[in-house]
Amino acid sequence: MTGDSTIRGTRLGAGPMGEVQRGEAAPRQRVDYWCDNGHHVQPWFAVDAEVPELWDCPRCGLPAGRDEGNPPAPHRHEPYKSHLAYVKERRSDADGMALLDEALSKLGERKGRQRPTGSF
Structure with a gap:
């Protein structure tokens, strides 16, 4: 048992922070995207930000679109050329x-x- 009064695993100024210390969070919205493999992605965007039409699926890497019934087609990759x-x-x-x-x-x-x- 040590006799010092340090708190292990913290650094100076790393106390609990709430809305008072950080300021108010910007209003945000969740946008739904679906890829061709049926994966559902819901990234957050600021309300005043421009929402992109396509988003990369983090599970499979395919492009995801906002229409669940008609997801975008996968990109066609050209084979390696010598x-x-x-x-x-x-x-x-x-x-x-x-x-x-x-x-x-x-x-x-x-x-x-x-x-x-x-x-x-």
Whole structure:
């Protein structure tokens, strides 16, 4: 048993606070949202705040709308594309072959001009 008079687990100024210390809370409203999986979300908004049409469902991550009978459709996610897939969207096979031939000819010219620096 200790003899000091400290209260453990608190900090200076961490007393009970009520409306008197904090001031009055702003008036707020609860808005209902439903996602495509049937989850019901009820976030709080200030009465004078603009209420968004869509809200992300915290349970499944799908978008939730304010109409229970007609929830918004899930977002369509594009599959992962490799760098090569993006290049193929921009260039045709003929363009790719022309670039390859140009690069190989430049490489061949550079190799032909280089002199050996020593024997191995």
